[in-house]
Amino acid sequence: MSDDPVSTFQFLGLTFSTANVVSGLVVFLLVVAIVFFTSRKLAMKPTKGQNFLEWLIDFTNGILKGSIPAGDVGKFGLWGFTLFLFLFLSNEIGLFIQVATRSGATIMRSPTSDPIATLTFSLMTMMIAQFAGVWKLGYKAHFANYMKPFVFWLPISIFEEFTNFLTLGLRIFGVIFSGEMLLGVIWDLAVSHGIVTMIIALPIEMAWQGFSAFLGAIQAFVFVTLSSVYISQKLELEE
Amino acid sequence: MLSHLVVGQTLYFGDSLFYILSFVLLMWIIKIFAWGPVTKMMQDRADKISNDIDSAEKSRTDAASLVEKRQAALSNSRSEAQTIVSDAKSNGQQQRDQIVTQAQADVQTMKQNAQKDIEQERQDALSDARNDVADLSIEIASKIIQRELKADDQKALIDSYIEGLGKQHES
Numbered sequence: 001m002s003d004d005p006v007s008t009f010q011f012l013g014l015t016f017s018t019a020n021v022v023s024g025l026v027v028f029l030l031v032v033a034i035v036f037f038t039s040r041k042l043a044m045k046p047t048k049g050q051n052f053l054e055w056l057i058d059f060t061n062g063i064l065k066g067s068i069p070a071g072d073v074g075k076f077g078l079w080g081f082t083l084f085l086f087l088f089l090s091n092e093i094g095l096f097i098q099v100a101t102r103s104g105a106t107i108m109r110s111p112t113s114d115p116i117a118t119l120t121f122s123l124m125t126m127m128i129a130q131f132a133g134v135w136k137l138g139y140k141a142h143f144a145n146y147m148k149p150f151v152f153w154l155p156i157s158i159f160e161e162f163t164n165f166l167t168l169g170l171r172i173f174g175v176i177f178s179g180e181m182l183l184g185v186i187w188d189l190a191v192s193h194g195i196v197t198m199i200i201a202l203p204i205e206m207a208w209q210g211f212s213a214f215l216g217a218i219q220a221f222v223f224v225t226l227s228s229v230y231i232s233q234k235l236e237l238e239e
Numbered sequence: 240m241l242s243h244l245v246v247g248q249t250l251y252f253g254d255s256l257f258y259i260l261s262f263v264l265l266m267w268i269i270k271i272f273a274w275g276p277v278t279k280m281m282q283d284r285a286d287k288i289s290n291d292i293d294s295a296e297k298s299r300t301d302a303a304s305l306v307e308k309r310q311a312a313l314s315n316s317r318s319e320a321q322t323i324v325s326d327a328k329s330n331g332q333q334q335r336d337q338i339v340t341q342a343q344a345d346v347q348t349m350k351q352n353a354q355k356d357i358e359q360e361r362q363d364a365l366s367d368a369r370n371d372v373a374d375l376s377i378e379i380a381s382k383i384i385q386r387e388l389k390a391d392d393q394k395a396l397i398d399s400y401i402e403g404l405g406k407q408h409e410s
Binding site: 008012015016017021024031032035038042043044046050053054077078079081083085111114116119120121123124 | 253255256257258259261262265266268270274276277278280281283284
């Protein structure tokens, strides 16, 4: 993919990748549409859409409750819900829609198959974790946590923040990126020798697509779970 | 720094800004349209359910106390009914006895009265008959006397009377 030409544009002195902006926008609109249409006509006795939405909210709250102390879950609920929905749709959308310009530059794919998107989210998690730590424990206790269990642990603690940031972002990127890349490879196989390879490639493509859909869901779940774990680590005083 | 860190891909940091902004915007939209109302509704539902459970518990105890009350009232009314029935029975018995005694006394009185009346009637009839007989005999006697006491007889009578007077004087 790195060999393909990339469509970019300049705005406010920053360089944007068209693919990321377009697919990000598509996912954004999808999330808004889903949330908007399932939250119409809210009632005490939930109907179809509301049931789905409430199940989803319970699900993401459940992920957060797994690690964040019960009293603080409510403050991260909205963030966890939005993150999960956005990542999930980001992971899945590239499996079904991939658009490229005639010159070969992709303009529509999974936003999470680009490390900048996943690292952005992972950076956001790290920053929320820092802020949450300061908010909950105060500056002194928060930064004292870096020097536990003893003072010489400080470099390791700082280094750990960076590794957390990188692994969190790159894990989801790697899975989604490889999934899409293999889909492309299978497609190349399918079109290599006409109808025969097409027939052979079809079940492989279907199997891989299904597997990737599964992996995408898992990765979204893992991302939110690990994010809540990182946050919860900052919320409590280490012994 | 990170630009060429990962699989040689170029990273465009504008995208990072774009994602952060869109994510924050998305969170805001979700909060306005769904998160706020839905979590409020879920909270309302949880409250309602706990209220319903409380009120169900309350109505259950209410029903139990009502059943107890009704049971008590039922047994009360049963004993009351028993009292009423026995009262009525004894009253009836008393009344019957009274009526029978009364009737016996009445019958006795009536019998005595009747006997007295009959006696009276008999006496009256007897005295009437006696008077009638006396009258009749007087009438008959007067009639006989009137017829006999014609001139001759009167004379004979007077004669005999005078003769009797003479004899008396002589003796």
